[in-house]
Amino acid sequence: MKKRNVYAAVVGGGAAGLMCAIRAAENHPDQAIVILEKADRVGKKILVTGNGRCNLSHIGADANSYHGDGSGDLINILFKKYDPDAVLSYFRTLGLLTHTDSEGRVYPLSNQASSVLDVLRMRNSQLDIETICNTDISRIQKTAEGYEIVTPELRLFAKKLVIAAGGKADYAGRNSDSRELMRSLGLSMTKLSPSLSPVSVKSELLKSLKGIRASAEASLIRDKRIIKAERGEVQFTDGALSGICIFNLSRYANRGGCEIHLNLLPDFSYEQVERELTNRFKHNASCGEVFTGMFHKNIGLALLKSCGIKPSSPCKDISLKEIKPLCRHITDWRFVCEETRDFKKAQVTAGGVRLSEIDPHTFESNRHRGLYIIGETLDIDGDCGGYNLQFAFASGMCAGDHL
Ligand SMILES: Cc1cc2nc3c(=O)[nH]c(=O)nc-3n(C[C@H](O)[C@H](O)[C@H](O)COP(=O)(O)OP(=O)(O)OC[C@H]3O[C@@H](n4cnc5c(N)ncnc54)[C@H](O)[C@@H]3O)c2cc1C
Numbered sequence: 001m002k003k004r005n006v007y008a009a010v011v012g013g014g015a016a017g018l019m020c021a022i023r024a025a026e027n028h029p030d031q032a033i034v035i036l037e038k039a040d041r042v043g044k045k046i047l048v049t050g051n052g053r054c055n056l057s058h059i060g061a062d063a064n065s066y067h068g069d070g071s072g073d074l075i076n077i078l079f080k081k082y083d084p085d086a087v088l089s090y091f092r093t094l095g096l097l098t099h100t101d102s103e104g105r106v107y108p109l110s111n112q113a114s115s116v117l118d119v120l121r122m123r124n125s126q127l128d129i130e131t132i133c134n135t136d137i138s139r140i141q142k143t144a145e146g147y148e149i150v151t152p153e154l155r156l157f158a159k160k161l162v163i164a165a166g167g168k169a170d171y172a173g174r175n176s177d178s179r180e181l182m183r184s185l186g187l188s189m190t191k192l193s194p195s196l197s198p199v200s201v202k203s204e205l206l207k208s209l210k211g212i213r214a215s216a217e218a219s220l221i222r223d224k225r226i227i228k229a230e231r232g233e234v235q236f237t238d239g240a241l242s243g244i245c246i247f248n249l250s251r252y253a254n255r256g257g258c259e260i261h262l263n264l265l266p267d268f269s270y271e272q273v274e275r276e277l278t279n280r281f282k283h284n285a286s287c288g289e290v291f292t293g294m295f296h297k298n299i300g301l302a303l304l305k306s307c308g309i310k311p312s313s314p315c316k317d318i319s320l321k322e323i324k325p326l327c328r329h330i331t332d333w334r335f336v337c338e339e340t341r342d343f344k345k346a347q348v349t350a351g352g353v354r355l356s357e358i359d360p361h362t363f364e365s366n367r368h369r370g371l372y373i374i375g376e377t378l379d380i381d382g383d384c385g386g387y388n389l390q391f392a393f394a395s396g397m398c399a400g401d402h403l
Helices: 015-027 044-052 071-081 084-093 113-126 179-184 244-253 270-283 297-306 320-331 387-402
Strands: 002-011 033-036 098-100 105-108 130-132 140-142 147-150 154-163 193-195 199-202 213-222 225-237 240-242 259-263 333-337 348-350 371-373
Touching: 002 015, 002 147, 015 033, 015 113, 015 154, 015 387, 033 154, 044 113, 071 387, 084 098, 084 387, 105 113, 140 179, 193 244, 199 244, 213 244, 225 244, 240 244, 244 259, 270 320, 297 320, 320 333
Parallel strands: 002 033, 002 154, 033 130, 154 371
Antiparallel strands: 098 105, 140 147, 147 154, 193 348, 199 240, 199 333, 213 225, 213 259, 225 240, 259 333
16 A cells, blocks of 8 residues: 655535635645545536536625534634635635526536636646545544545645535535544534535425415524524425525524414505405405415415315305405414434535634634644534535634744
8 A cells, every 4th residue: 555645635625625725835835735535526516506507606705604503602703804805805816707696696607617616727727736546435534644535545644734625505415424533533523414405394284285376474483583584585385485585594404393474465464465356355256266366276285275264165154354364374374393314405514613622813723732623613603695615615724824
């Protein structure tokens, strides 16, 4: 078996690892830097982000859009130097042109995720960063001088080690679970759960609503308290609620023990909804017609069903007492969330290496000198909209500058 000494080894050639290796190589042009990647190519996940367009950052992103114990302090420190403007300016030096949509989401001007990966790969090769693919690192040994990494072909001795192995969120069946690796380094981790995913809910009504979308305000309720509320488009799927606003609630909802409440008319007061509905019951013949022009037909039917009203019943037979529960459903339609450990449809992982394990100014481990942990491997996850890649790139830049 071959033995090699390198200055730094980066485990994981994703967004964070590629960026980190580039910055480290720029800072140490005469030192050998190696990326060890489990897949057959680096940066594969970047290509599927943002539906193939790669929403690589979010203008104005701040601590409010990140979650995880201690994430607020970490982001405040990190974004002092590596905020979205700094990340995008650096990408500009690599040749990437971008555009920003009206919400602040940043995409490559080409609208192709491959442009982001291409500039990173080009810079990697300009800097002679070695990439070893098809190498799944599961154990690392701390030595007096640094770290020993054993692959089937190689014993690698690295003075500095970066863990950029991502999270457990699955995409296209490529599951990356770095817990074993973290355990081998004695790093403490929080429980992992899927985030930015659809939320499984218990409801018989969902079958008839499959594929339908509605704008709503979605609130996540636990112990009668609103944990988080988001407005946007909700998509009904078989057994789950989906859509960006649901994605943003999912990190809490997927842990179970809570409900999602939908307000289908968030711009109306409850009294206005009651007036509107009473009026509609006065002016329509059958109950099935009442929601015409208001909601998708199947949503109207599901609302009637959940209140025990038959669509064929004449409107004149419905009393105000029966209309009130309908108004409550429209403004506060409740779905009980199911706990899930299914990472297949999740974009990110909530949980990971505890942030208390690292120095927030450098991402170096407080436990082992010369060890850095970046990106989604850490217990920090962002909302939907470019926040996760922003963090991956920013943490990669920061660690790369301190290696
Ligand atoms: C479908 C989808 C769409 C997304 N869209 C967006 C978006 O538009 N905007 C946004 O901000 N975020 C998006 N995300 C989230 C974003 O992609 C991740 O948060 C980000 O890629 C994390 O970067 P990372 O480098 O930390 O981890 P990753 O990108 O996951 O990279 C980790 C790398 O490490 C490798 N690896 C893992 N374990 C080992 C090991 N033991 N040995 C060697 N190599 C290993 C993996 O193969 C992988 O290449 C999306 C995610 C998905 C799944």
